Amino acid sequence: MRGPGGDLPPHPGPAGGPVYLDYNATTPVDPRVAEAMAPYLTDFFGNPSSGHPYGETPRRALAAARTRVAGLIGAHADEVVLTASGSEADLLALRGAVLASGRPRPHVITQATEHPAVLETCRALERLHGARVTVLPVDRDGLVDPSGLAAALAQDTVVVSVMAANNETGTLQPVAELASLAHEHGALFHCDAAQAVGKIPLDVKALGVDLLTVVGHKVYAPKGAAALYVRDGVELEPVVYGGGQERGLRAGTENVALAVALGTAARIAEADLADGAPARTAALRDDLHRRLTDGLPGRVHLNGPENNRLPNTLNISIDGVLGHDVLAVARRIAASTGSACHSGTHTPSPVLAAMGVDPARALGALRLSLGRWTTSADIETAATALIQAAASR
Structure with missing residues (x-):
């Protein structure tokens, strides 16, 4: 992967850490x-x-x-x-x-x-x-x-x-x-x-x-x-x-x-932006979505618009599972849900609730956000981990 003016520097996160898919929460310092x-x-x-x-x-x-x-x-x-x-x-x-x-x-x-x-x-x-x-x-x-x-x-x-x-x-x-x-x-x-x-x-x-x-x-x-x-x-x-x-x-x-x-x-x-990064990121995001949809047929639902959204953001719900349970099992990735936990009880994301998303579906939501260091290999690893985690529930 190349950055503006040359090769992208090495990922600043810990070596051997899980695939980071929480760039909307915060980004590593370049x-x-x-x-x-x-x-x-x-x-x-x-x-x-x-x-x-x-x-x-x-x-x-x-x-x-x-x-x-x-x-x-x-x-x-x-x-x-x-x-x-x-x-x-x-x-x-x-x-x-x-x-x-x-x-x-x-x-x-x-x-x-x-x-x-x-x-x-x-x-x-x-x-x-x-x-x-x-x-x-x-x-x-x-x-x-x-x-x-x-x-x-x-x-x-x-x-x-x-x-x-x-x-x-x-x-x-x-x-x-x-x-x-x-x-x-x-x-x-x-x-x-x-x-x-x-x-x-x-x-x-x-x-x-x-x-x-x-x-x-x-x-x-x-x-x-x-x-x-x-x-x-x-x-x-x-x-x-x-x-x-x-x-x-x-x-x-x-x-x-x-x-x-x-x-x-x-x-x-x-x-x-001038070098086409949004389009490359969107292609990786869509590849992740396709892999999840193929691996969990009929169970994956997109939350939000298909086209009119950020190129790095994928918010999906998986039927039959809770988002926090999936992430607890999928230890090879670092991502988030939109739900909140209060004294051990999870409540749906206020954002998805405002959009009229059914509470059960909202509790199954995952926010997967890509960034500068996301690679095709990361997408493959993340998709495999999420599919295995959801299939085991």
């Missing part, structure tokens, strides 16, 4: 990213705001990283606000928009399969700031109906938040159409693109979004590195007050090493 950030943990330790020579190299590196993140999503460098996580970026977008609006009872719209970072922020805005929140339903593919958004928009709607791609099913929302509707009613549009950035091409101008979340550990950078695109002219209340860093929206001395890591990851992701 060795090229680790190498790029290392000098900023040691030699170039200066504060980028300092006027003396120790601040000069970190300051230039910070600017370059911001430019690379902006390049990946079609933004300008000064529209990129660095944060410590996607959850923080979502908070800045939603709380920032609500508080900056000055409305006594601002209206916020989101949808049922959003990440908890958005849904819980909306609940907090209701509880703490008197916001009125509308949660739109989704159809069986997990899609928001634009007509439903149009009906929900009101004069006091401040911000609409709809993700680009779902973390469990990979469903791709009609973001451009939804953003256009929001703008017709004078509302801002926020898009949590944590799962989509680096997996499919994204351009904030073409999408028409005002705010967009980027998360480093979904694109082979370390955890703790993220960003929020804030369209020029959008007013937000800061999420952290202080020294005025990050356009005054997120105070605190910048972590230059993590910024360099995020910028390097963005540069590699942009090259991967």
Whole structure:
């Protein structure tokens, strides 16, 4: 397998470990990213705001990283606000928009399969700031109906938040159409693109979004590195007050090493997209699906849309088994289910429940997400392990 500009570095995970099919949960740090950030943990330790020579190299590196993140999503460098996580970026977008609006009872719209970072922020805005929140339903593919958004928009709607791609099913929302509707009613549009950035091409101008979340550990950078695109002219209340860093929206001395890591990851992701990585990943995903369908005839069901989804994501249910039981037996792979375990009792994924998936089928769900280091041999190993595990139940 080749990466942009040459051979792909060796897999950074433990040697001899199980096949990793949980890239939507987190990605390993690309060795090229680790190498790029290392000098900023040691030699170039200066504060980028300092006027003396120790601040000069970190300051230039910070600017370059911001430019690379902006390049990946079609933004300008000064529209990129660095944060410590996607959850923080979502908070800045939603709380920032609500508080900056000055409305006594601002209206916020989101949808049922959003990440908890958005849904819980909306609940907090209701509880703490008197916001009125509308949660739109989704159809069986997990899609928001634009007509439903149009009906929900009101004069006091401040911000609409709809993700680009779902973390469990990979469903791709009609973001451009939804953003256009929001703008017709004078509302801002926020898009949590944590799962989509680096997996499919994204351009904030073409999408028409005002705010967009980027998360480093979904694109082979370390955890703790993220960003929020804030369209020029959008007013937000800061999420952290202080020294005025990050356009005054997120105070605190910048972590230059993590910024360099995020910028390097963005540069590699942009090259991967140009080199056809999405199509190669989709081919591997579809091969896994075919192998499972052939090996477990009549028992494998796709959750979510067949075509309108991320190229790396396969969410299936297997009749007659529970997803967590299958994974407990299939020790040669590392993957996840969407269900939650509370005191030994498993409950269906809220995402699949919102899509109207039968509870029994939802409890049989597996989320298999591929990534940069997934190979054909991995797919063969994973399919064999899952088929054997399901057949033994």
